[in-house]
Amino acid sequence: MTYKIKLKNSNEFVLLDDFVYEWLSTDPYFVELNFLNHLRLHSSGCAVFQKNWRKLKGGYKTETIYLHKLIADKYLGHQKTPEASWVGALNGNKLDCRVENLFFHSRSSAGRRRKAQSRSGYIGVYLDNKRYRAVISVDGKPVHLGMFDTAEEAAAAYRRAQRELLHKDDESRKE
Secondary structure (H helix, E strand, O other): OOOEEEOOOOOOOOEEEEEHHHHHHHOOOHHHHOHHHHHEEEOOOOEEEEEEEEOOOOEEEEEEHHHHHHHHHHHHHHHHOOOOOOEEOOOOOOOOOOOHHHHEEHHHHHHHHHOOOOOOOOOEEEEEEEEEEEEEOOOOEEEEEEEEHHHHHHHHHHHHHHHHHHHHHHHHHHH
């Protein structure tokens, strides 16, 4: 069974497995925080819980709990490695926090899955002296894929390299 929890600051919903909902609604710490009723949509597109705590010496500390990270650490923590410590959503929906949709992957893999924010309109494509450079990150290091006359050609080269690297990521996760 899947639970839909409405977010406090949005008309969006987060999806949870029944056993995750049971854990979050019965754990004394989360019950005290009223955790499920205070989930918010973060600017990154995922669900978070945030609370301000008064410090003993004055001022405040903000506690932020990212729901997808919390769930992945509890139920998939055995899959986490130093190289694969970022939590992703297989279907691309950051509000789908069902365990079957979450997985750990590398920072470079996370970058390859994000949406473009560059001026060219494509991830890994940069305007360089009236031509377009395609660059992809592999193990934290940039790999030059070539120079192209159009942003679309550079983006196609990036996508080919991306598919190859994502295929390798998926194969290594199966091992």
